[in-house]
Amino acid sequence: MKIVALAGGVGGAKLAHGLSMVLPANDFSVIVNTGDDFSHLGLFISPDIDTVMYTLANIENPATGWGRNGDQFLALRMVAKLGGPDWFNLGDMDLGLHLERTRRLSEGQSLTEICLSFTNAFGIKNKILPMCDQKVSTIVNTLEYGELAFQEYFVHRRCDPTVVGFRYDGIERSGLSQQSIEELENCDAIVICPSNPWVSIRPILAVKHMREYLRKKIVVGVSPILHGKTVKGPAAKMYQELGINPSAMAVLMDYKDFLNGFLVDHGDLGPNDLEDQWSIMIQETDVLMRDLQDRKRLGMVTLELVETLLERNMVE
Amino acid sequence: MKIVALAGGVGGAKLAHGLSMVLPANDFSVIVNTGDDFSHLGLFISPDIDTVMYTLANIENPATGWGRNGDQFLALRMVAKLGGPDWFNLGDMDLGLHLERTRRLSEGQSLTEICLSFTNAFGIKNKILPMCDQKVSTIVNTLEYGELAFQEYFVHRRCDPTVVGFRYDGIERSGLSQQSIEELENCDAIVICPSNPWVSIRPILAVKHMREYLRKKIVVGVSPILHGKTVKGPAAKMYQELGINPSAMAVLMDYKDFLNGFLVDHGDLGPNDLEDQWSIMIQETDVLMRDLQDRKRLGMVTLELVETLLERNMVE
Numbered sequence: 001m002k003i004v005a006l007a008g009g010v011g012g013a014k015l016a017h018g019l020s021m022v023l024p025a026n027d028f029s030v031i032v033n034t035g036d037d038f039s040h041l042g043l044f045i046s047p048d049i050d051t052v053m054y055t056l057a058n059i060e061n062p063a064t065g066w067g068r069n070g071d072q073f074l075a076l077r078m079v080a081k082l083g084g085p086d087w088f089n090l091g092d093m094d095l096g097l098h099l100e101r102t103r104r105l106s107e108g109q110s111l112t113e114i115c116l117s118f119t120n121a122f123g124i125k126n127k128i129l130p131m132c133d134q135k136v137s138t139i140v141n142t143l144e145y146g147e148l149a150f151q152e153y154f155v156h157r158r159c160d161p162t163v164v165g166f167r168y169d170g171i172e173r174s175g176l177s178q179q180s181i182e183e184l185e186n187c188d189a190i191v192i193c194p195s196n197p198w199v200s201i202r203p204i205l206a207v208k209h210m211r212e213y214l215r216k217k218i219v220v221g222v223s224p225i226l227h228g229k230t231v232k233g234p235a236a237k238m239y240q241e242l243g244i245n246p247s248a249m250a251v252l253m254d255y256k257d258f259l260n261g262f263l264v265d266h267g268d269l270g271p272n273d274l275e276d277q278w279s280i281m282i283q284e285t286d287v288l289m290r291d292l293q294d295r296k297r298l299g300m301v302t303l304e305l306v307e308t309l310l311e312r313n314m315v316e
Numbered sequence: 317m318k319i320v321a322l323a324g325g326v327g328g329a330k331l332a333h334g335l336s337m338v339l340p341a342n343d344f345s346v347i348v349n350t351g352d353d354f355s356h357l358g359l360f361i362s363p364d365i366d367t368v369m370y371t372l373a374n375i376e377n378p379a380t381g382w383g384r385n386g387d388q389f390l391a392l393r394m395v396a397k398l399g400g401p402d403w404f405n406l407g408d409m410d411l412g413l414h415l416e417r418t419r420r421l422s423e424g425q426s427l428t429e430i431c432l433s434f435t436n437a438f439g440i441k442n443k444i445l446p447m448c449d450q451k452v453s454t455i456v457n458t459l460e461y462g463e464l465a466f467q468e469y470f471v472h473r474r475c476d477p478t479v480v481g482f483r484y485d486g487i488e489r490s491g492l493s494q495q496s497i498e499e500l501e502n503c504d505a506i507v508i509c510p511s512n513p514w515v516s517i518r519p520i521l522a523v524k525h526m527r528e529y530l531r532k533k534i535v536v537g538v539s540p541i542l543h544g545k546t547v548k549g550p551a552a553k554m555y556q557e558l559g560i561n562p563s564a565m566a567v568l569m570d571y572k573d574f575l576n577g578f579l580v581d582h583g584d585l586g587p588n589d590l591e592d593q594w595s596i597m598i599q600e601t602d603v604l605m606r607d608l609q610d611r612k613r614l615g616m617v618t619l620e621l622v623e624t625l626l627e628r629n630m631v632e
Contacts, residue, residue: 041415042358042422072390078412082437084419092408095415096394099357103400106358121398 001027002187003306006131008033008200009048010065010232011224012193013055014289018299019191020056021292025125029183030056033195034111034130035138035168035203038151040088041079043098044105047151048200049115049130050097057122065232068093087156112177127183131204132174138199141165150199159234163241168203175208184213189306194224194287196235197254214258218309220302221255223248226265226287256280261305263287263298281309317343318503319622322447324349324516325364326381326548327540328509329371330605334615335507336372337608341441345499346372349511350427350446351454351484351519354467356404357395359414360421363467364516365431365446366413373438381548384409403472428493443499447520448490454515457481466515475550479557484519491524500529505622510540510603512551513570530574534625536618537571539564542581542603572596577621579603579614597625 003023007016007030016030033048047066054060054068061067071091080086090098097118104114110133119128140153142161153161176184184190190213195201205211225248230236236246244250248268252259259280265287285301288294319339321332323346332346349364363382370376370384377383387407396402406414413434420430426449435444456469458477469477492500500506506529511517521527541564546552552562560566564584568575575596581603601617604610 042418043415072388072408074388074408075391075412075415078409079416082413082416082434084416092388092390092411093394095408095411096391097398099359099391099411100395100398100400102358118398 001189001303001306001310002183003028003189003191003303004183004187005030005191005193006033006195006201006204007031007048007052007193008195009036009051010055011230011289012048012195012200013052013060014295015191015193015222015298015302016052017055017292018289018295018297019302020126020299021296022299022303029127029129029187031129031131031180031183031204033200033203034132035136035199036150036154037135038137038149040151041085041090042102043090043095044102045088045090045098046101046111046130049111049128050094052128053115053119053122053124056119056124056126056128059122064089067091088151089155110177112179116179127179129177129180129183131176131180131210132207133177134170134174136171136174136203136207137169138203139167139169140199141167154199154234159237163198163234163238165242166198166202168206171203171206172208174206176210181209184217187217188310189218189220190214191302191306192219192221192255192259194222194231196224196230196233196238197251198235198238202254211258218260218306218313219255219258220261220263220305220309221251221259222263222298222302223251223265223268223287225251225268227268231288252280252282260309263302263305281305281312317505317619317622317626318499319344319505319507319619320499320503321346321507321509322349322511322517322520323347323364323368323509324511325352325367326371327546327605328364328511328516329368329376330611331507331509331538331614331618332368333371333608334605334611334613335618336442336615337612338615338619345443345445345503347445347447347496347499347520349516349519350448351452351515352466352470353451354453354465356467357401357406358418359406359411360418361404361406361414362417362427362446365427365444366410368444369431369435369438369440372435372440372442372444375438380405383407404467405471426493428495432495443495445493445496445499447492447496447526448523449493450486450490452487452490452519452523453485454519455483455485456515457483470515470550475553479514479550479554481558482514482518484522487519487522488524490522492526497525500533503533504626505534505536506530507618507622508535508537508571508575510538510547512540512546512549512554513567514551514554527574534576534622534629535571535574536577536579536621536625537567537575538579538614538618539567539581539584539603541567541584543584547604568596568598576625579618579621597621597628
């Protein structure tokens with residue numbers, strides 16, 4: 001059974017890691033949001049790709065949700081001492097990766113090629129692929145400041161401004177890479193990881209032809225909203241500011257056009273008539289991933305739901 | 317008494333440091349070679365400026381002759397792990413400085429403005445000025461490979477190729493900055509530090525209008541060649557390959573058009589008829605600078621020679 005996961009940052013990376021533990025390397029790939037990518041200090045930075053890569057290589061920093069474990073900050077401290085911008089945290093090892101990625105991009109390599117080369121250098125056997133090789137920028141429209149580049153909203157303004165909408169700049173020129181198409185064509189199911197629906201999953205879904213695969217394949221989602229809250233990040237706050245009650249149901253409504261199965265935390269969905277209404281198989285489980293065991297367990301539960309759906313499909 | 321020193325890397329930085337110890341901060345400035353500047357990993361690197369700056373701030377790495385003391389190499393090790401170019405050593409703190417310089421240049425600040433801001437951040441009271449704000453690149457013409465960019469020759473090829481000539485690319489578009497002109501106009505003497513004549517001093521001398529100041533002012537040089545050898549770097553090897561016996565005399569011949577005084581190591585110049593021939597006051601001293609005391613002592617000796625020459629000038 002071959003699975004492709006769609007993922008953003010921390011939560012998505014954790015489930016991707018779990019799935020990588022329960023599936024053979026050739027049978028599991030991740031397509032990652034690049035709408036957060038941006039240029040800073042002349043460097044091209046891909047926060048979600050790096051989080052997924054560091055997490056699958058077991059070298060992420062669990063305390064921060066970004067960057068490498070054991071990293072230091074000599075370079076950024078020097079930038080600060082010299083009066084430069086230090087609002088975006090960059091460890092020294094992390095910086096080395098950004099330098100080399102920026103160098104390769106300027107040489108004409110695609111982000112996909114670079115990802116495949118870097119994951120290989122980190123000893124990761126799974127394919128980690130950017131959602132596209134074109135520049136797509138998530139723009140957060142806010143009440144207070146109008147449109148903000150994502151990192152400006154997320155890091156610099158600490159998600160404080162009130163969200164009124166989103167735009168994925170450049171999305172009309174985006175397309176799936178040959179490598180992503182191959183993975184999507186050959187997979188049995190697509191897993192939507194518990195990532196922020198607005199700024200991690202929607203950009204991926206908006207890449208040209210992506211939704212066609214979601215309609216063709218078995219799709220299982222995992223709710224990033226647990227009892228009205230997120231583990232990390234502003235997804236719940238965003239739903240609220242957009243006038244939607246933040247809940248697993250809100251996420252399900254977002255994905256219902258293509259969802260076949262949905263994993264939610266215990267008690268997060270009420271009346272079980274949902275399945276009849278939209279033919280979505282809903283299952284309760286522990287969605288919170290505190291440690292490696294949790295990641296593996298949720299990976300297994302996800303896999304089992306996919307299997308059940310595939311079997312049901314075969315019967316029908 | 318106001319002094320301007322012309323300097324390249326390590327040797328020049330040491331004497332500049334010595335002079336900074338024996339002169340009030342307002343009375344001593346350094347104009348530094350930028351012919352070695354280059355772009356690497358997307359960063360704009362000014363090796364000689366950084367060496368002078370780190371040396372005057374007492375934070376240089378004495379073991380290597382480049383970079384900062386106590387620096388680490390996490391970023392560059394990551395670049396290497398990812399298969400990127402690691403032939404040019406860049407410490408993490410050093411990298412922070414290059415990132416911020418590159419960012420400022422891309423914002424339109426001049427190298428001179430950036431130098432003055434950085435020296436200020438390091439608590440250096442002297443002005444450290446680039447020889448010009450335009451891009452000038454020292455090109456080493458070699459027997460084996462033809463023309464090589466300086467760092468390609470110096471670091472990558474470890475000065476191995478046989479030198480047949482030099483070219484300072486872009487020099488015709490270079491000019492002294494307003495800040496350098498001010499220092500040169502107001503100074504009483506110019507000191508040519510014991511730096512490589514071919515690749516550290518000549519590029520500075522070739523900047524438009526620079527030689528006019530050398531003809532107008534008292535000029536004292538310090539030989540970088542001691543008993544036919546250099547303390548560091550390829551100056552002696554270059555003289556040899558260009559068919560010139562490497563000696564203090566060879567350096568003096570290079571500078572004789574504008575030199576008023578010359579400091580050489582004991583026994584480095586033979587018959588003392590030189591002074592009569594070119595009116596150059598030659599003085600023997602310990603040119604080697606092993607420690608801070610040596611720097612200060614040579615700074616003092618240089619100052620005394622300048623004073624003697626200024627007095628003699630007044631008498632005439």
